[in-house]
Amino acid sequence: MSLVVQPQPDKRILARRDAIVADLVRLLGSDVVIADADGRRAFETDGLTAYRAMPLAVILPRSTEEVSKALRYCHENTVKVVARGAGTSLCGGALPSEDAIVIGVSRMNRVIEVDYENRIARLETGITNLGITAAVQPHGFFYAPDPSSQLACTLAGNIAMNSGGAHCLKYGVTTNNVLGVKMVLIDGTIIDIGGAYLDQPGYDLLALVVGSEGQFGIVTEATVRILRSAEAARPMLIGFASSEAAGQCVSAIIASGIIPVAIEFMDKPAIEVCEAFAKAGYPLNVEALLIVEVEGSAEEISELLGRIVAIARAHNPMVVRVSESEAQSAAIWKGRKSAFGAIGRISDYYCMDGTIPLGRLPDVLVSIGRICKEHGLKVANIFHAGDGNLHPLVLYNANNPDEVAKAEHCGAEILKLCVEVGGCLTGEHGVGVEKRDLMPVQFTPAELGLQMRIKTVFDPKWLLNPAKVFPLDGREAATAG
Amino acid sequence: MQQQFVRPATDRELANVLADASANRTPVEVMGAGSKRAIGRPSQAAVSLTTTSLAGISLFEPTELVISARTGTPLARVEAQLASHGQMLAFEPVDLGPVLGIEPGHTTIGAVLATNLSGARRVASGAVRDHALGIKAVSGAGQAFTSGGRVMKNVTGVDLTRGLSGSWGTLAVLTEVTFKVMPIPEETGTLFLLGLPDSIAVEALCAAMGTPFEVSGAIHLQEGLSARLWHAGMRSAQKAVTALRIENFSRSVAYRKQRLKETLKPFGDVHELDHASSLAFWDELRQLSVLQRSDAPLWRISTAPRSGPKVVAAIGRYMPCSALYDWSGGLIWVEVLPAADAGAADVRRLVATHGGHATLIRAEPAVRAAVDVFQPLEPGLSLISREIKAVMDPAGILNPGRMYANV
Numbered sequence: 032m033s034l035v036v037q038p039q040p041d042k043r044i045l046a047r048r049d050a051i052v053a054d055l056v057r058l059l060g061s062d063v064v065i066a067d068a069d070g071r072r073a074f075e076t077d078g079l080t081a082y083r084a085m086p087l088a089v090i091l092p093r094s095t096e097e098v099s100k101a102l103r104y105c106h107e108n109t110v111k112v113v114a115r116g117a118g119t120s121l122c123g124g125a126l127p128s129e130d131a132i133v134i135g136v137s138r139m140n141r142v143i144e145v146d147y148e149n150r151i152a153r154l155e156t157g158i159t160n161l162g163i164t165a166a167v168q169p170h171g172f173f174y175a176p177d178p179s180s181q182l183a184c185t186l187a188g189n190i191a192m193n194s195g196g197a198h199c200l201k202y203g204v205t206t207n208n209v210l211g212v213k214m215v216l217i218d219g220t221i222i223d224i225g226g227a228y229l230d231q232p233g234y235d236l237l238a239l240v241v242g243s244e245g246q247f248g249i250v251t252e253a254t255v256r257i258l259r260s261a262e263a264a265r266p267m268l269i270g271f272a273s274s275e276a277a278g279q280c281v282s283a284i285i286a287s288g289i290i291p292v293a294i295e296f297m298d299k300p301a302i303e304v305c306e307a308f309a310k311a312g313y314p315l316n317v318e319a320l321l322i323v324e325v326e327g328s329a330e331e332i333s334e335l336l337g338r339i340v341a342i343a344r345a346h347n348p349m350v351v352r353v354s355e356s357e358a359q360s361a362a363i364w365k366g367r368k369s370a371f372g373a374i375g376r377i378s379d380y381y382c383m384d385g386t387i388p389l390g391r392l393p394d395v396l397v398s399i400g401r402i403c404k405e406h407g408l409k410v411a412n413i414f415h416a417g418d419g420n421l422h423p424l425v426l427y428n429a430n431n432p433d434e435v436a437k438a439e440h441c442g443a444e445i446l447k448l449c450v451e452v453g454g455c456l457t458g459e460h461g462v463g464v465e466k467r468d469l470m471p472v473q474f475t476p477a478e479l480g481l482q483m484r485i486k487t488v489f490d491p492k493w494l495l496n497p498a499k500v501f502p503l504d505g506r507e508a509a510t511a512g
Numbered sequence: 513m514q515q516q517f518v519r520p521a522t523d524r525e526l527a528n529v530l531a532d533a534s535a536n537r538t539p540v541e542v543m544g545a546g547s548k549r550a551i552g553r554p555s556q557a558a559v560s561l562t563t564t565s566l567a568g569i570s571l572f573e574p575t576e577l578v579i580s581a582r583t584g585t586p587l588a589r590v591e592a593q594l595a596s597h598g599q600m601l602a603f604e605p606v607d608l609g610p611v612l613g614i615e616p617g618h619t620t621i622g623a624v625l626a627t628n629l630s631g632a633r634r635v636a637s638g639a640v641r642d643h644a645l646g647i648k649a650v651s652g653a654g655q656a657f658t659s660g661g662r663v664m665k666n667v668t669g670v671d672l673t674r675g676l677s678g679s680w681g682t683l684a685v686l687t688e689v690t691f692k693v694m695p696i697p698e699e700t701g702t703l704f705l706l707g708l709p710d711s712i713a714v715e716a717l718c719a720a721m722g723t724p725f726e727v728s729g730a731i732h733l734q735e736g737l738s739a740r741l742w743h744a745g746m747r748s749a750q751k752a753v754t755a756l757r758i759e760n761f762s763r764s765v766a767y768r769k770q771r772l773k774e775t776l777k778p779f780g781d782v783h784e785l786d787h788a789s790s791l792a793f794w795d796e797l798r799q800l801s802v803l804q805r806s807d808a809p810l811w812r813i814s815t816a817p818r819s820g821p822k823v824v825a826a827i828g829r830y831m832p833c834s835a836l837y838d839w840s841g842g843l844i845w846v847e848v849l850p851a852a853d854a855g856a857a858d859v860r861r862l863v864a865t866h867g868g869h870a871t872l873i874r875a876e877p878a879v880r881a882a883v884d885v886f887q888p889l890e891p892g893l894s895l896i897s898r899e900i901k902a903v904m905d906p907a908g909i910l911n912p913g914r915m916y917a918n919v
Contacts, residue, residue, distance in 0.1 A: 148718045149816045149842075171724075193667045204665065206674065207642045222892040227816040229634060229842050232869035232887035233915070234683070234897050235641060238674030242667050262724045282575035288598055288695035331764045386663040389576045418664035419576070458665035466668075473668055478657045481903070482670040488899040500669070 034439045035123075035464050037084070037498050040130035044087065044110060051110060052088050055132070058100055065089040074133050077118040077125040078180070079465055081435065086113065086127035090134045095213060095221060095251040101134055102249065103219025111497045112217070114245040116188030117159065119180040121382055122463030124192060124244050128497055136187045139251060142166045151210060151227050153254045156187035160194075163255065172257040175202035178459070179368050190250050193242030195459035197367070200417035201292045201326075202258070204459065206241040211254035214240060214247075217490050227254055239485065244461050245496035247489035261326035264292065266363045267336055269343045270317030270350035274298060274412075277319035278392035280346040281416045284323070285389075287342055289335060294417035295322040295367050298396070301374070301411040301424070308373035311366035312359065314350040321416065322367055370413050371424070379429040380411075381438040382422055385449030386458035389419045398448055399423050406441040408434070420458035421449065447472050462500045470502055480509035516558060519565040523648065523656050523687050526566070530685065531654025533559060534907040542681030542911050544584060544620030547609035548627060552680065552885050552914040554877045563622050566687050569593055571662060578645065578662050580690040583622025590621050594693055602694040603640045604631030607799040611810060611874060616799050622686045628678035631798050632729035632757065635721065635839045637694065641677035648688035649676065652905025662690050682911045682919060683904040697759035701769050702729075702785035702793060705776065707751040710734065710821035714841035716779040718817055720756050721840045723775055725768040729757030729794055730840035733802060737834050737847075740802040743793050745785075754779075757794055800845060802836060808847045809854035809875045815868030817841035826862040831855050845873075856883040886915045 044051070052066045065071055066088050076083040087110070092098045105112050111131035118125045127133050140157035147170055154163060160181040163174040177196035178184055184194070190212065195204040202208070211225030224240065225231040240247055271277040274296075281294055297305065297313075297320045306313040313320060325335040336353050343351055354360040366373075374380050387395050396412060403410040403425060414421040423445055427438040446456050446466065450473050456466050470479060483501050487493070487510050520526035533540050541557035543549055545564055563584035571580035574597040581590050587605060594600050605624045610616050625647070630639040637643075646660030649672075659672035676683055705716065713732040720727050733741070733753045741747040756776075758768045773782045785793055803810055815823055820841035827833050827846060833855075836845040848855045854875045863870045869887035872880065889897060894916070901908070901919045913919070 146816070146818075147722060148715075148818050150718075150721060151816070193671070195665050195667075199665065203638055203642060204667075206671070207638050216892075220892055222896075223890070224893065226867055228814045228868050229839055230628065230630075230639060230678070230814050232814075232871075233889045233893060234679055234900060235628070235674050235677045236893065236896060238641065238671050238677065239900075242671050259722050259724050285577060286575045288698070290695065327764065328767060330767060331760075334761065334763060386665050388573070388578075388662060390573060415665070420663075420665040453661065454663050455661050455666040455668045457668050458663070459667055461667055462669065470669065475657070477655055478659075479669075481651065481655070481657055482672070484903040485670055485672075485675075485900060488896060488903060 034436065035468055037128065037464065038503065040128060044130040048087055051108070054104065055088060055090060055101065058104055059090065059092065059097055063090055063092055063097060065091065074115065074118065074127060074135070077120045077123060079121055079123040079126065079463065081429070082123050082126050082464060084127045084129050086133040087130055088132050090132060091138050092134065093138050095215060098134060098215045098249050098251055099219040099221055102215050102217055105132060105494060106218045106492065109492060109494065111494045113496055114191065114249045116157070116185030116191070117183045119184045119188065120192065120463055121384070121460045122457065122465040124461050124463035124499065126464050131497055134249060136185060136249070136251065143252065146227070147172065149227055150257055151254050152257050153252065154186055156185060156190065156250050156253055158186050160184050160186060160189055167257050171260050173260050174255060174257055175208050176205045179371060186253055187250055190241050190253060191243065191245050192461040195420065197293045197295060197415060200294065200415070201290055206238060208256050209237065209241055209253055210256060212237065212240060212250045213252035214250045216248045217492070217494055225254065244463065244500050246486050246500055247495065262328045263332060264324055264326040265332050265336065265354050266322050266324040266360055267339065267353040268313065268350060268363065269321045269323060269348050270314040271319045271346065272317065272349055274319040274396045275393035276346050277321055278389065280321065280343055282389060283342050283346065284339055287338065289338060291323045291339070291417065292326050293322065293324040296320070296414050296416035298412040300409065301370060301413045304373050304377060304411065305366040305370050308376065309362060309366035309369055311362040313366060317349050322363055374411055374424050378426040380424040380426050381442050382424050383442050383445050384420070384422060384457045384460040385446050385454055386418070386420045387449050387452050387454035391452040395448065395452060399445055402444045402448070403441055406437040408437060408441055419454065443469060464499050467500060468502055476505060479505070483509045515560055518559060518561050520561070521565040523650060526685060526687060527650045527654045527656050529561065530650055530652060533909045534653050537907050538909060539912045540909050542685055544623035545586070545618045547614045547618040548612065548623065550612045551608070551873055552880065553917070554881050555911060555914055561685065563620060563685065563687070570688060574599060577693050578690060579693050580662060580688055581621045582688050583620060583686045585621045586617070587619040587621050587624055588617045595696065598696050599693045600696045601643065601691060602633055602637040603643050604633040604798060605629060605640060606631045608873065610799045610804045621689055625677050625689050626679060626681055626686060632731060632794060632838055635730055636726055636728040641674045643692045644673050644677060644689065645692055646690040647673045647676060647686055649684040649686045651684045652907060652910045660690065664692055680911060680915055682915055683901060685910070698761045699759070699765045699787050700790040700794070701758045701765045701787065702755055702790040703758070703769060703772055703776065704746070704753055704755040704783050704785070705780045706749050706753060706783070708754050708780060710824060710835070710837070712779060713752065713754040714817060714821050714837060716754060716776055717756065717840040719775055720772055723772060725758065725772055726760070727756050728759045729755070731755050731797060732837040732841070734834050737802040737836055742796050742801050755793070757790065800836070803845055803847060806847060808850055809879065810873045811846040811848065811859055811870050812873050813844040813846060813863055813868060813870045815842060815863065815866055819866040819868065820844050823863055823866050823868065826865070827855070827859055830858040852879065853883050854879050
């Protein structure tokens, strides 16, 4: 049904399915292996639900050692492996293959150690993103990266995709907040990279591993930085008659030397849907809305908001409204963070994730509108304005194959546009299966070859997360020499 | 050996040089301006390649917090350009030239990423590599490539931008780097305490780091080193100095200093530096003022902050040493008495006990040839590192042996 074509499953592996399952049960115990069809069906897709495939079997290990045993078996028997956190990937990063085993880390969700003096937490990676903050919040600390799926998504998935969130303008993304990992390589070897210190010896292998989309190994434990929470935070709303004015206002705020903890942007279609859902008090008469949040003591907050209001006034805002209570602040964020869900209630949507240089915002928004119109589709725009990370939501009807194809074409054109103006295909969701075939838009064959040869260092037989990230064409040539 | 210097002025010229060297298996010493040439195992390269002719700022968008520069551009020039728009590199790169007997200010922007040596603000704002957005580079095989770009969020493909950070010119030659920049804070304040023993000092620094007041520098100088400070007031106290930096707009700095004084009260009398004095103090730390004008072996040790004093105390039982703690205790510059191995066997064993790693920043060439300058890696990591080297530099021509004998 979809544009990206997955390779045919390996018939030899499918024919050996019963024997492979029996081996895995012998190796790990029947309570770790899910082999029945109903059990496997729960794992057949992820957040990119247009694609699905029944995995060969699913393994839910309880320890690093069990992950190691499973991977060693797969390596020795040339069985492919798809690593999985909570399965919330929006790019098909956890999409199974019929000839591959899914290894899920969800059972490994312990907090191993929290050290407030050294400001680190050591965790098993099946813990949810919000679970980390929940563990340290009683002491006034938090874990900074905050993807919208943070209630469900796991640290393992965050590390695989180098997840961001609304607050990374100030606090950075996953790669800036992970200090060390314990990782199982495809041959079962367990390695430790980094640790409880702020830099690592030798090459920056952490940089290669974080964001490697399950291509390099399975991370079972991680040491992350935890930060002391600000005394308070308060958002404000600024509404404009045009997205151009909103974009100029963002630039002016940043040029003034203020780095708000978050600057979020919504266009009119997004505002309407989110307001209907969250009753956040978003103005309905504006074309573009900014949510700007600052942190600090009450006095610091009011000074910063005062400065931002003064800057906004110079850009002819239609609405300037500072949150006046905790409840209002919560509602403002509820509207933003539930935006995808709220839009999902009125329509199927295809969520894009390109990043652009902020200065190109007005013309890129015009072009996105034009591209969608040409395909006869509607679009709602929501994004992290501070860092130029766009999330156009292309609305379509999933039951209409023609619209599905149009939505995917439309999405591909939008991402090509992002690269053309100096941005990239994906800011925080990852390449996965969804953008695999678009990679040549951003990289030359030589560049992809270099990346693929690094993949080969970690996974010589190319068994990990098959048919993702790198285009299928040219793999052999790139990795041969 | 007669050394030949090459200064390619374009990526293509550089690619040709490296393709030739690769074909002939000619080792190439890779450097920016050469201020850190004396770090690492002594090399035997016939060709020395410098990036200094790859110069100039190629992009600066203050409203997008981004700057790109050719890698041979002097760091000072990049910082001056940023300062003219009230911005800075928040990771505060360290200038190691002066501790190696070279005038300050010779570092290039490319070497900043290639060595990933972040300054005091690393505790609050992240490391060099955390601010790197993109690179252009040429591999050891002479193949030009890019990674990342100019936007702040980018997870497209393998992260070679950060992956090349701290690789000391052994994997590829960078030709352009793009960094995220930040506004220069309106005001800088400093709080300090005098005469604290190391363990109490680091306890105080960690307590301060655990507050919501965004401390952006947390250092402790042992008494022996504080006597070498340029800052007259602190030097004349003749005591160990424990200092914290607070940066923000003026009213915020005043408020945060007040609140931090309450946190620090149990540790002793808290003193203050004004804005100008604070800038001078943190600036001299950036070039490790107290470790200059000495030939003694100098170690850079990275560990968990609260382990810092334990590591230093343990080393002190084996050899006389003096320590400057940065990163609230997690980064320690330790000067030791000259010895045939610069104390390497003891230092590495003691660091391992507490978790962390050590790099020998300054030592005679004979010592650097005899001991591991960079922390030896665990076998698993060593194998991966060698294989990555083989991908990026198949003929093994880039700074061969500088980091590790076989890399």
